[in-house]
Amino acid sequence: MAGAPPVIIWEREVESLLHYKELIPRLEEALGKFSSRDSAEVIQPVRSTVPLQKHNGFLGLMPTYMENDGVLSTKLVCFYNRGAGSTLPSVSATVLLLDPESGHMKAVMDGEVITSMRTAGASAISAKLLMRPGAEVLAILGTGQQALSHYNAFTEMLSFKEVRVWNHRREGAEKFCRSVGGPVTVCGSVEEAVRGADVIVTVTRSTEPVLCGRWVKPGAHVAAVGACRPDWRELDDSLMKEAVVYADSREGAMAESGDVILSGVSVSSPVILTGVCVSLASYVRKNITAFVLFAG
Numbered sequence: 001m002a003g004a005p006p007v008i009i010w011e012r013e014v015e016s017l018l019h020y021k022e023l024i025p026r027l028e029e030a031l032g033k034f035s036s037r038d039s040a041e042v043i044q045p046v047r048s049t050v051p052l053q054k055h056n057g058f059l060g061l062m063p064t065y066m067e068n069d070g071v072l073s074t075k076l077v078c079f080y081n082r083g084a085g086s087t088l089p090s091v092s093a094t095v096l097l098l099d100p101e102s103g104h105m106k107a108v109m110d111g112e113v114i115t116s117m118r119t120a121g122a123s124a125i126s127a128k129l130l131m132r133p134g135a136e137v138l139a140i141l142g143t144g145q146q147a148l149s150h151y152n153a154f155t156e157m158l159s160f161k162e163v164r165v166w167n168h169r170r171e172g173a174e175k176f177c178r179s180v181g182g183p184v185t186v187c188g189s190v191e192e193a194v195r196g197a198d199v200i201v202t203v204t205r206s207t208e209p210v211l212c213g214r215w216v217k218p219g220a221h222v223a224a225v226g227a228c229r230p231d232w233r234e235l236d237d238s239l240m241k242e243a244v245v246y247a248d249s250r251e252g253a254m255a256e257s258g259d260v261i262l263s264g265v266s267v268s269s270p271v272i273l274t275g276v277c278v279s280l281a282s283y284v285r286k287n288i289t290a291f292v293l294f295a296g
C-alpha cells in the first residue's frame, strides 16, 4: 500500500518557510554530523552525475540518509553551462523526502530555493569559522542566483561595512545592485573588487580562473562555489597553492572541483567545521583560506 500521497511544497512556500536564522544552525549541525563520518548520523555518497550533452548540462543524483534523525531524501539537480542568450536558469532542482521504514514518498519539494539557500548558508558558515575577526569588506564575483543568496546570507548572518560586486557583464552587476536591499559597489574589474577584501565569494559560471592569488590579501577567506565540474575553474593555481583548502565534502571536492583537481592541491581535513582548523592557516604564506562546496 502506497500510503498518503506526498505533500507538494513548491517554490513560494519553500521561500516562506526557509529562513537563514533557522537554516544556518541546522546546516551547521548537519555538516558536523557529516564530518563525524558516523554512518548512523549521515550517509551521503558523492553524487552520481549524468551528462546531458545535448543541453550542455548535467543531472546530479544526491541521496542522503540520516538514520538517527529518521531522514531519507534525495535531491535531483540539473545544472547547465548555458550560453549568454539563454533565459533558462543554470540550476533546476527537486528534493524528494521518503519514509525510511516504508520507502513511501512523503514530500516533493522545489529544490531551487533550497539549493540557493543551503549553498549560501554553507558558505556563510565557512566564513564565520574561517574569516579573520573584524572582517569588513565582502566581494562577490558573479551576480546570478547564487550571488543573490550569498548576499542575503552573508549580510544577514555576518556584518560587513562594504559589499562589492563584479560581473563579466556590467549590466548584470547593475541589475544585481537594484535588486538587493542594501548598498553595493559595482566594480569594473575582478582586481578592483577583491583588492583588500576580507571575504571573497566566487559564484560565476566561468570555466577559466577569474580570481588570481596575486590580488588576494593575506588572511582573506574565499568561498568558492561555481567551479563544480572537474574541468571548470574560478580560482587560479597561485591562489589554490597559497590557500589552506577546506570543503564541505572532501571526497566530493576531490572528485568534482576543477579548482582542486587541476591545481593538484589537497583538501585539508575531512573534519572542517571546527574553529581548530583556523589555526592551520598560520602555516601558509598568505594565510588565505578557501572553502569549496560539494555536498549540496
Ligand SMILES: NC(=O)C1=CN([C@@H]2O[C@H](COP(=O)(O)OP(=O)(O)OC[C@H]3O[C@@H](n4cnc5c(N)ncnc54)[C@H](O)[C@@H]3O)[C@@H](O)[C@H]2O)C=CC1
Residues within 6 Å of the ligand: 079, 080, 089, 090, 091, 115, 119, 142, 143, 144, 145, 146, 147, 167, 168, 169, 172, 203, 204, 205, 206, 207, 210, 224, 225, 226, 227, 228, 293, 294, 295, 296
Ligand atoms: N557548489 C555548489 O554547491 C553549487 C554550485 N553552483 C554553481 O555556481 C555557479 C553559479 O550558479 P547560479 O548563480 O545559479 O548561476 P547564474 O547563471 O544565475 O549566475 C552565473 C553568474 O556567472 C556569470 N557568468 C557567466 N559566464 C561567465 C564567465 N564566463 N565568466 C565570468 N562570469 C560568468 C553570469 O553573468 C552570472 O552573473 C554555477 O556554475 C552553478 O553550477 C550552483 C549551486 C550550488
Ligand SMILES: O=C(O)C1=NCCCC1
Residues within 6 Å of the ligand: 077, 078, 079, 091, 115, 228, 294, 295, 296
Ligand atoms: O550541490 C548542489 O546543489 C549543486 N552543485 C553543483 C551545481 C548545481 C547544484
